[in-house]
Amino acid sequence: MTDMDRRDLARAISSAIAAAPDADAALKQTVELLKDGIPDYTWVGIYLMEGDRDLVLGPFVGQPSPHTRIPVGSGICGAAASQKATIVVDDVNADSRYLACSIDTKSEIVVPIMDGSRVLGEIDIDSDKPAAFGSADRELLEPIAALLAERLADREP
Numbered sequence: 001m002t003d004m005d006r007r008d009l010a011r012a013i014s015s016a017i018a019a020a021p022d023a024d025a026a027l028k029q030t031v032e033l034l035k036d037g038i039p040d041y042t043w044v045g046i047y048l049m050e051g052d053r054d055l056v057l058g059p060f061v062g063q064p065s066p067h068t069r070i071p072v073g074s075g076i077c078g079a080a081a082s083q084k085a086t087i088v089v090d091d092v093n094a095d096s097r098y099l100a101c102s103i104d105t106k107s108e109i110v111v112p113i114m115d116g117s118r119v120l121g122e123i124d125i126d127s128d129k130p131a132a133f134g135s136a137d138r139e140l141l142e143p144i145a146a147l148l149a150e151r152l153a154d155r156e157p
Contacts, residue, residue: 075099
């Protein structure tokens with residue numbers, strides 16, 4: 001995918017998030033657009049923080065995951081939440097934190113959705129290709145996570 005294609009995808013997702021009637025619709029549209037927009041993204045999901053201890057699977061596109069609830073600090077998703085930072089894993093089989101979902105998954109990126117210093121959730125993407133994620137993916141996903149944070153923060157009591 002070219003940088004121009006990624007910019008177009010980012011604009012489409014940004015527009016969809018802004019136009020969505022609520023946060024749930026924004027999350028659902030985001031995972032669908034990401035999955036449809038980038039062929040190497042074989043599983044795209046969003047986990048939402050429940051309390052301050054667990055990530056709970058929200059909307060996703062791809063095969064069902066056995067990991068519908070992940071404690072903060074557990075797995076790559078839990079590590080990203082506890083570190084409050086994007087984590088890229090080029091080879092999930094070489095990373096002891098990886099919670100296996102599919103034998104086909106080779107690499108993963110997890111991008112926290114942050115409201116200030118508080119984790120609201122995260123974008124989790126798997127690929128069946130090794131080392132599928134790089135700086136272009138961070139540059140696409142981190143601003144999307146920031147837009148989702150605004151929508152999620154709006155629904156907080």
